[in-house]
Amino acid sequence: MIITTTPTIEGRPVRDYLGIVTGEVIVGANIFKDMFANIRDIVGGRAGAYESTLRDARLQAFAELEEEARRRGADAVIGIDIDYEVVGQGGSMLMVSVSGTAVKL
Numbered sequence: 001m002i003i004t005t006t007p008t009i010e011g012r013p014v015r016d017y018l019g020i021v022t023g024e025v026i027v028g029a030n031i032f033k034d035m036f037a038n039i040r041d042i043v044g045g046r047a048g049a050y051e052s053t054l055r056d057a058r059l060q061a062f063a064e065l066e067e068e069a070r071r072r073g074a075d076a077v078i079g080i081d082i083d084y085e086v087v088g089q090g091g092s093m094l095m096v097s098v099s100g101t102a103v104k105l
Contacts, residue, residue: 001066002076002105009076009105018072018102023064025057026087026095057096058082065098074102 002009061082069077080100087093 001069001074003062003066003080003100004076004078005080005082007079009078012076012105014078014103014105016104018069018074018104020099021065021068021072021074021077021102022097022099023061023066023068024095024097025060025064026093027053027057028088028093054084054094054096057094058098061096061098065100069102072102073104075105076103077101078103 002012008014065077065080077100080098083095083097083099085095085097087095
């Protein structure tokens with residue numbers, strides 16, 4: 001499965017457009033990650049626990065998008081858009097959403 005942010009795939013014309021596909025993941029930040037992130041804010045450095053959580057959420061969202069595209073018989077998903085939002089009371093959760101157009105090449 002080809003997954004790309006571009007609207008076309010060079011040398012591979014789109015034969016059929018199969019519709020928009022999406023993947024969404026919402027993850028909550030836990031108290032320990034928050035505590036260590038606050039320490040990092042004071043002493044400097046990267047918040048590795050948050051980065052790991054964000055990376056995992058993004059990979060899960062892409063897996064959902066790809067699975068939906070496969071169910072529709074797609075060879076590729078073009079025009080991918082990745083979006084990150086803070087949601088929940090006090091911004092306690094992070095949403096990662098990806099969307100694109102499933103196509104048959």
